[in-house]
Amino acid sequence: MGRLVGVDLARALAVFGMYIVHVGPMLSTTSGVGSWVRYMADGHSSVLFATLAGFSLMLIAGRKEPKTGLAGRKAKARIAIRAVVLLAFGTLLAKFYGDVIIIGFYGVYFLVAMMFLKLSAKTLAITAAALAVVGPQSAFLMRPLLSGSFQQAVDAYDPLEKLSGVGVIDLLFTGFYPTIPWIAFVVAGMALGRVDLSAPANQRRLAVLGAGLTATAYGLSLLLAGKGALRSMAEDGSSGSWSGSGSGSWSGSSKPPMDSGSLDYQPSVRELFVAGPHSGTTFDIVGSVGIAILVIVGATFLMDRLPRLRRLMTPIVAVGTMSLTAYVGHFVVMSSLSLPGGGVRGSWIPVLTLILGAIVFAAIWSRFFKRGPLEYLLNLTTKPANHLK
Numbered sequence: 001m002g003r004l005v006g007v008d009l010a011r012a013l014a015v016f017g018m019y020i021v022h023v024g025p026m027l028s029t030t031s032g033v034g035s036w037v038r039y040m041a042d043g044h045s046s047v048l049f050a051t052l053a054g055f056s057l058m059l060i061a062g063r064k065e066p067k068t069g070l071a072g073r074k075a076k077a078r079i080a081i082r083a084v085v086l087l088a089f090g091t092l093l094a095k096f097y098g099d100v101i102i103i104g105f106y107g108v109y110f111l112v113a114m115m116f117l118k119l120s121a122k123t124l125a126i127t128a129a130a131l132a133v134v135g136p137q138s139a140f141l142m143r144p145l146l147s148g149s150f151q152q153a154v155d156a157y158d159p160l161e162k163l164s165g166v167g168v169i170d171l172l173f174t175g176f177y178p179t180i181p182w183i184a185f186v187v188a189g190m191a192l193g194r195v196d197l198s199a200p201a202n203q204r205r206l207a208v209l210g211a212g213l214t215a216t217a218y219g220l221s222l223l224l225a226g227k228g229a230l231r232s233m234a235e236d237g238s239s240g241s242w243s244g245s246g247s248g249s250w251s252g253s254s255k256p257p258m259d260s261g262s263l264d265y266q267p268s269v270r271e272l273f274v275a276g277p278h279s280g281t282t283f284d285i286v287g288s289v290g291i292a293i294l295v296i297v298g299a300t301f302l303m304d305r306l307p308r309l310r311r312l313m314t315p316i317v318a319v320g321t322m323s324l325t326a327y328v329g330h331f332v333v334m335s336s337l338s339l340p341g342g343g344v345r346g347s348w349i350p351v352l353t354l355i356l357g358a359i360v361f362a363a364i365w366s367r368f369f370k371r372g373p374l375e376y377l378l379n380l381t382t383k384p385a386n387h388l389k
Contacts, residue, residue, distance in 0.1 A: 004197065004300070005300075005303040005310060005317055006197065006296070006299040006300025006301070006302070006303040006304065007052065007055060007197070007296060007299070007300065007320070008317045008318075008320030008321050009299040009302075009303060009313060009316065009317050009320055010048065010052060010295050010296045010299045010300075010320065011049075011052055011319075011320030011321075011323040012316045012317060012318075012319040012320035012323070012326075013045075013048065013295060013299070013320075014045050014046075014048040014049045014052060014323070015045075015319055015320070015323050015326045015327055015330075015358065016041075016045075016319075016355050016358075017040070017041040017044065017045020017046075017048065018041075018045050018046065018049070018327060018330070019330055019351050019354045019355055019358075020037065020038060020041035020045070020351050021041050021042055021045060021046075022100070022330065022331075022334070023330070023334060023350045023351040023354060024038060024041070024348060024350075024351040025038065025346040025347060025348060026038075026346065027039055027042070027232055029346035034348070039232050039277075040291075042232045042277045042278075043232070043276070043277020043278045043284075043288065044277060044288055044291050044292075046102055046176075046177060047185055047288040047289070047291070047292055048291075048292045048295055048296075049102060049323075050102075050106075050109065050177065050182055050185035050186055050189070051185045051186070051188055051189035051192070051289065051292040051293075051296070052189055052292075052296070052323075053106055053109060053110075053186055053189060054109075054113065054185065054186035054187060054188060054189025054190040054191075054192070054193065055189040055190070055192050055193040055296075056189075056193075057079060057110065057113055057117070057186075057189075057190055057193065058190055058193025058194055059193065060075050060078055060079055061075045061076075061079065061117040062075065062117075063193060063194065064194060064196070066117055066118045066119075070388065070389070073388055074385050074386060074388050075117070075385075076114060076117065077382075077384075077385035077388055078382040078385040079110055079113075079114055079117075080110075080111070080114065081381055081382045081384070081385060082107075082110055082378060082381075082382060083106075083107045083108070083109075083110035083111045083114075084107065085107070085378060085381050086103050086104065086106045086107035086110065086378075087104050087106075087107025087108060087111075088107075089103055089104075090102070090103030090104025090105065090106065090107060090166075091104050091160055091163055091164045091166065092163075092164070093328065093331065094164035094165060094166045095163060095164040095165070096335070097331045097335065098165075099164075099165055099166045099170065099175060099176060100176050101166075101331075102176070102177050102327075103324075103327075103328070104160075104164075104166060104171065105171060105175065105176075105177040105178075105179065105182070108171050108172070108179045109179060109182070109183060109186045112179060112183050112186075113183065113186050113187065113190065116187055116190060117190075119190075120194065121191050121192075121194035121195050122191075124187055124188075124190050124191035124194060125188070125191040127187050128184050128185075128187040128188040128190075128191060128289070131181065131183055131184035131187060132181065132184040132282050132285040132286055132289070133282055135180045135181030135183065135184055135285075136181045136272065136280055136281050136282045136284075136285065137272070137282070138180060138181075139173055139178070139180050139181055139280065140271065140272060142173065143173070143174075146169055146173055146174065151169050151174070154167070154168065154169055155167050155169070176278065178280065181280055181285060182280075184285050184289070185285065185288070185289060185292070188289045188292070188293075189292075192206075192293070192296060197296070197297065197300045198300065198304055203297050203300065203301050206293055206297045207293075207294065207297050207298075209290075209293060210289075210290045210291070210292075210293030210294035210297060211290065211294065212290070213286050213287065213289060213290030213293070214287050214290030214291055214294070215290075216286070217275055217282075217283045217284075217285075217286035217287030217290065218230060218275055218283070218287045220283060221273055221274060221275035221281075221283040221284075221287070224273040225270055225273040225274045225275075228274075229273065229274045229275055229276070229283075230274075230275055230276050231274075231276045232276055232277050275287050303317075314363070315359045315360075315362065315363035316359055318359070318362035318363050318365070318366040319358050319359055319362040321362070321366060321371075321372065321375075322362055322365065322366070322371065322372020322373075322374070322375050323372075324372065324374045324375055324378065325372035325373050325374040325375060326358045326361075326362065326372070328374060329358065329361075330354050330358070333354065333357070334354075
């Protein structure tokens with residue numbers, strides 16, 4: 001099956017969004033179009049990443065129909081191997097670059113998502129909706145239990161916490177991209193993966209759905225939580241920004257504001273009604289999924305209907321074909337060059353340089369190789385699954 005060019009373009013946009021969050025100026029230092037770009041990147045780029053991760057699972061497990069029999073077992077084995085490798089690799093990266101690394105969370109997402117591989121698009125969509133409702137409320141109720149001494153006691157025996165500072169509780173509940181409730185994004189992406197995105201009728205339905213989810217979630221959040229309901233963490237500097245020290249440190253808090261690590265943490269019901277990036281509420285999930293759907297469908301529509309634009313976008317699409325390499329690469333570049341970003345410098349030059357560098361690298365590499373460097377290695381680790389009988 002040929003590559004889905006629109007999906008690869010969406011992946012590239014997600015990568016660039018992460019660059020903007022990690023290296024670009026803080027929202028408080030921007031204005032006009034720059035403020036809009038910075039706000040949309042914060043949180044929404046990582047959500048797009050997670051949604052596309054679910055889509056990718058369907059490319060392995062079967063698009064329109066799930067693989068069964070031996071093919072199904074091989075697909076599950078490939079996904080399980082990828083999950084373990086990503087968890088290990090993400091843990092290693094977090095040790096050097098901090099707890100905003102999403103790759104280790106990917107590994108957990110994949111392991112959890114394996115239970116949904118055989119579901120239809122409709123059932124997956126319903127499941128994603130249920131998770132969007134149940135996940136945030138469950139996390140909210142469990143947060144007092146997970147706070148303070150309990151988390152410290154668990155972390156004391158958690159090898160992942162000792163290795164990288166991102167332990168089991170972080171991966172599931174309190175990290176930047178906690179599996180509960182972020183698994184809803186992955187399952188939503190799996191539902192999209194079972195849909196023929198190139199069909200005009202499906203594109204129209206999904207565009208209406210995405211717009212409806214976005215407007216409803218953010219509108220209700222503003223109505224229920226009032227002014228500031230959509231406020232980005234970037235406004236107070238608590239969103240992850242590279243410090244430029246080369247030591248893996250980040251400016252702002254090490255976890256999102258809803259983190260439960262504080263001994264005196266007291267949950268507020270209002271937290272359930274806000275919809276700002278990384279708030280992890282039902283409103284945040286539904287609105288962010290709506291935006292992700294609009295980006296994926298929009299990119300697919302443009303690549304399908306405008307062949308000239310598709311040719312012009314080839315270098316950018318190439319970044320999407322090697323999104324893992326592009327994502328990890330920007331941490332390596334920032335660390336090796338000690339690039340200052342975020343609130344430290346407030347300039348767009350570092351992030352624009354990174355984006356241009358990624359495009360040039362991907363365009364050249366893709367002329368000679370089918371996969372990106374890390375994509376090739378990840379694919380190589382799954383080869384043993386082909387020998388199942």
